[in-house]
Amino acid sequence: xxxxxxxxxxxxxxxxxxxxxxxxxxxxxxxxxxxxxxxxxxxxxxxxxxxxxxxxxxxxxxxxxxxxxxxxxxxxxxxxxxxxxxxxxxxxxxxxxxxxxxxxxxxxxxxxxxx
Numbered sequence: 074x075x076x077x078x079x080x081x082x083x084x085x086x087x088x089x090x091x092x093x094x095x096x097x098x099x100x101x102x103x104x105x106x107x108x109x110x111x112x113x114x115x116x117x118x119x120x121x122x123x124x125x126x127x128x129x130x131x132x133x134x135x136x137x138x139x140x141x142x143x144x145x146x147x148x149x150x151x152x153x154x155x156x157x158x159x160x161x162x163x164x165x166x167x168x169x170x171x172x173x174x175x176x177x178x179x180x181x182x183x184x185x186x187x188x
Contacts, residue, residue, distance in 0.1 A: 075150075077147055077151040077154065078154065080151065081151060081154045083127070084127040091119060091120065091123065095116050095120050096158075096159070098113050098117075099116075099159050099161060103160070103161055107169060110168065113165065114165060114166055114168075117162070118165070118166075120162070120165065121165050121166075124152075124162075127151075128151055128152070
């Protein structure tokens with residue numbers, strides 16, 4: 074088991090209740106984003122803070138040393154583990170709005186005329 078996998082499992086173990094509650098909201102948001110958007114953003118704020126805390130813990134030692142160029146790769150692998158369990162995690166804080174129906178979007182695809 075790699076270091077980022079150990080830290081990920083430790084994060085889930087230390088915060089079981091918070092992640093269990095977020096999983097319920099995440100699943101509802103996954104099915105109907107517009108209806109559960111506010112609830113998802115509210116439940117996701119503490120989750121993002123926890124993820125950032127454990128990501129910092131994982132990458133802190135490598136950022137100071139001679140392996141600093143690999144810390145971004147390590148952080149991305151850690152975030153990848155989070156995305157496997159929570160595919161919509163990157164949408165925390167994003168607001169999906171419905172465009173105004175009165176303001177019609179007027180666009181067309183231009184045809185290319187070949188000679």
